[in-house]
Amino acid sequence: MKALSTNSLVLAYDGNTIIYDLTLAIPGGKITALVGANGCGKSTLLRGLARLLKPQTGAVYLDSAAMSKLSTKEIAKQLGILTQAPTAPEGLTVRDLVAQGRYPYQTWLQQWSKKDEEMVEIALATTDLTELADRALDTLSGGQKQRAWIAMALAQDTDILLLDEPTTYLDLAHQIEVLDLLLELNQTQKRTIVMVLHDLNQACRYADYLVAVSNGRVYTAGEPSLVMTEEMVREVFGLECRIVSDPVVGTPMCIPIGKKTRS
Numbered sequence: 001m002k003a004l005s006t007n008s009l010v011l012a013y014d015g016n017t018i019i020y021d022l023t024l025a026i027p028g029g030k031i032t033a034l035v036g037a038n039g040c041g042k043s044t045l046l047r048g049l050a051r052l053l054k055p056q057t058g059a060v061y062l063d064s065a066a067m068s069k070l071s072t073k074e075i076a077k078q079l080g081i082l083t084q085a086p087t088a089p090e091g092l093t094v095r096d097l098v099a100q101g102r103y104p105y106q107t108w109l110q111q112w113s114k115k116d117e118e119m120v121e122i123a124l125a126t127t128d129l130t131e132l133a134d135r136a137l138d139t140l141s142g143g144q145k146q147r148a149w150i151a152m153a154l155a156q157d158t159d160i161l162l163l164d165e166p167t168t169y170l171d172l173a174h175q176i177e178v179l180d181l182l183l184e185l186n187q188t189q190k191r192t193i194v195m196v197l198h199d200l201n202q203a204c205r206y207a208d209y210l211v212a213v214s215n216g217r218v219y220t221a222g223e224p225s226l227v228m229t230e231e232m233v234r235e236v237f238g239l240e241c242r243i244v245s246d247p248v249v250g251t252p253m254c255i256p257i258g259k260k261t262r263s
Helices: 042-049 072-076 094-105 114-126 142-155 172-189 200-206 230-237
Strands: 004-013 016-026 031-035 057-062 079-082 160-164 192-196 209-214 217-222 241-245 252-256
Touching (some): 016 217, 031 200, 042 160, 072 079, 094 114, 142 160, 172 192, 172 200, 209 230, 230 241
Antiparallel strands (some): 004 057
């Protein structure tokens, strides 16, 4: 089971530091949710974990190996990432998109193989997209499109999946559809999943481990029952709330307190 961690990680854009001296260990085989206010550094951290952003100082480790020492193809065989609001060429079919996940396994000497075909079919079946495989991606619903992008990541056959706001722009039904799929992948295949989520209650319900990010640093991390406190929400989000037990699954549930309430 692959482990992902950082040590004294500093990340910056255009000379502006976003992540400060961050040390973090991601639990293997679990679902981890990164939560925090807009602009706190969640997406930047995820990009750093995927080596899409070069550290200013510090390092990201895949097991005991610094990712800076690994080739792009080596990383792509172990770690898949779904960025925020990905785009594809017009007319691209679901199958063609999913097949792009096999790119890390292609070489000049070995092009498309039977193994590649098998992994694409498995990814389509796992995400319930087999019957839609020949449909153009731009004809699908939001939830179906997101499942197609997840299928592409699955076709990479990696132990670790990183997802940046996988439920953004989806209605509630499609949000749950995508999160249920990720939970199933974790439970049946033991994949390590790290995702940025805005909805605190969904994060508590679906994640085994929460990382609350504030101003480029980890404010606190741990199991949802320990992390999701009224103090954390106040300090990280600047919001007063009450934490109660979710009546369905028993995980922490945040009820925000607005400045004005209905009389």
